[in-house]
Amino acid sequence: MRAGSLLVLALPVSLGQLFKSSRNVYELDAQRVEAEVAESRSPWVMMYYADWCPHCHHYAPIFERIAGQISPLHQGAVSFGAVNCPDFTAFCTKIQIQGYPTVRTYHFTGDVGASLAGKTPDRHIVHSEAQFTAWITRNAPVVESNASSEQTKVQEPSVSNSSQELRGQNTRGALKAKEAEELQKPWAHEVLPDAMAAMRLADAEVALLYSLRQGTFLKGSNGELKGDSLVELLRWLDYLARTFPGGRKQLRQLAEATHQAVSMSSAGNALSAEAFGKLLDNRGLDRIPAEAGHKPEAYWRKCRSYTCSLWTLFHVLSVSEAKSAAPETAGQDLLARMRGFVAFFFGCDYCRDHFLEAFDSCKLGRCKLSAEDVSGAALWIWQMHNDVTLRVAAENFRPIPTLWPPEEDCPECWDKKSPSGFNSAAVLAHLSAEYGSAEWHEDTPWLSGAWTAHGAVPLALVSALMLAFGAFKLMSRSSHEPAARGKDTKGS
Numbered sequence: 001m002r003a004g005s006l007l008v009l010a011l012p013v014s015l016g017q018l019f020k021s022s023r024n025v026y027e028l029d030a031q032r033v034e035a036e037v038a039e040s041r042s043p044w045v046m047m048y049y050a051d052w053c054p055h056c057h058h059y060a061p062i063f064e065r066i067a068g069q070i071s072p073l074h075q076g077a078v079s080f081g082a083v084n085c086p087d088f089t090a091f092c093t094k095i096q097i098q099g100y101p102t103v104r105t106y107h108f109t110g111d112v113g114a115s116l117a118g119k120t121p122d123r124h125i126v127h128s129e130a131q132f133t134a135w136i137t138r139n140a141p142v143v144e145s146n147a148s149s150e151q152t153k154v155q156e157p158s159v160s161n162s163s164q165e166l167r168g169q170n171t172r173g174a175l176k177a178k179e180a181e182e183l184q185k186p187w188a189h190e191v192l193p194d195a196m197a198a199m200r201l202a203d204a205e206v207a208l209l210y211s212l213r214q215g216t217f218l219k220g221s222n223g224e225l226k227g228d229s230l231v232e233l234l235r236w237l238d239y240l241a242r243t244f245p246g247g248r249k250q251l252r253q254l255a256e257a258t259h260q261a262v263s264m265s266s267a268g269n270a271l272s273a274e275a276f277g278k279l280l281d282n283r284g285l286d287r288i289p290a291e292a293g294h295k296p297e298a299y300w301r302k303c304r305s306y307t308c309s310l311w312t313l314f315h316v317l318s319v320s321e322a323k324s325a326a327p328e329t330a331g332q333d334l335l336a337r338m339r340g341f342v343a344f345f346f347g348c349d350y351c352r353d354h355f356l357e358a359f360d361s362c363k364l365g366r367c368k369l370s371a372e373d374v375s376g377a378a379l380w381i382w383q384m385h386n387d388v389t390l391r392v393a394a395e396n397f398r399p400i401p402t403l404w405p406p407e408e409d410c411p412e413c414w415d416k417k418s419p420s421g422f423n424s425a426a427v428l429a430h431l432s433a434e435y436g437s438a439e440w441h442e443d444t445p446w447l448s449g450a451w452t453a454h455g456a457v458p459l460a461l462v463s464a465l466m467l468a469f470g471a472f473k474l475m476s477r478s479s480h481e482p483a484a485r486g487k488d489t490k491g492s
């Protein structure tokens, strides 16, 4: 494996378009797929991805190498393209991209017509470099000599000489710039737990808005959600409206409006992407404006990727003071909604498969938890998160990562005598301090109110106030006592 590929594997951050500087894979928009790929007479292989999806970053160098061996630029006969679906949600919904990465082929031997949807080859073949290269070579139609003139219809990617370097080198440069940028951010530095919880809540709100925009219709068909996925969406919205500590008023309104939109649909049992999109327009949450549903990057505080903010959302829900409608099933409800979300609305195919397999096989003692045990459910999510972190590191040949919470943040959480190595009660207290606040019980009057796309200014103000408050507390504390960390300072 090349150094560049390894670096890509190690990246937890979103880097925007994966093939922007590629010489072999055209980074396309929806319009060009419709006009050039679907209408072409020569074969195409398309990768539909999401820039936040870890396995898309993993697969991108493989796709690049396959394309490098076969693409027209290399005297082959097949063109390769890619679409970043979060930038073209309506289009990807229309052609029913249900998970990332999805690889589709167009105009191969035996294909009939020029369907925009293309064909989906077996996933195991697609993910093996050697097998997929052989498959493409075997199944590509014999190209007539005039096919090359058709290929000239597709604009070559504008690659400058300097950007013809290895993709990994570009990535490395981008990473350095990103790291430098991150260091500029005030929240990259140590913060008090109160401010930390507020940042976690902001990240959870971003995840929520982004997932509602990008993930809701993954399992839809013809731009509509019906059946199990619609039932799950309504349950999820009702659950959030009751339990999520940020923007409860807006979430209540959204849940009600969505139920209403379903009942007003022609058969009373469907939700159209268009109707739901309108319900989301201009609907932000307490701290985060609606715009984060399209472009989340500017709004993350602690996270740098969608998956990080998604974990944050689950942890925030797990320690929320507002419990489920039925306390006797609060733990079960939390885990059921999390499972439902991952099954229907989380686009990373591999993440989803692994998670559902773990969940359904009762991994980490899930099935032994009693229905009301919400603390047990919160600890199960914490353990699952650590478990995924360990697995991802092993899959990518990285050193064993430090599990959360790091010992320096919570020494009492670590218990070398316990079989798990952790003290569960201390971990639960730490989780609650980091992902929750007693002040979030009710709608937060100082921040609530519908955000609009212009909410960025108040957002910056709130951030500044929050950080100034944190800094003031830090200064006043350090002048009176040694800096304290962890649960003791929660809520103070």
Ligand SMILES: Cc1cc2nc3c(=O)[nH]c(=O)nc-3n(C[C@H](O)[C@H](O)[C@H](O)COP(=O)(O)OP(=O)(O)OC[C@H]3O[C@@H](n4cnc5c(N)ncnc54)[C@H](O)[C@@H]3O)c2cc1C
Pocket (backbone or CB within 6 Å): 012, 054, 055, 302, 303, 304, 305, 307, 308, 309, 310, 311, 312, 315, 342, 350, 351, 352, 354, 355, 381, 382, 383, 384, 385, 386, 388, 389, 392, 404, 405
């Ligand atoms: C359900 C799910 C399944 C996933 N499956 C895969 C997969 O199969 N393959 C893959 O490559 N990626 C997967 N991911 C993504 C992966 O878990 C990370 O989100 C991604 O690699 C980014 O990592 P990160 O370093 O930003 O930190 P993340 O692991 O995203 O953590 C986010 C934040 O949570 C805190 N944190 C870390 N661990 C814990 C914990 N145990 N409890 C509480 N807080 C914690 C940290 O402070 C960190 O800032 C999955 C994500 C989700 C939500």
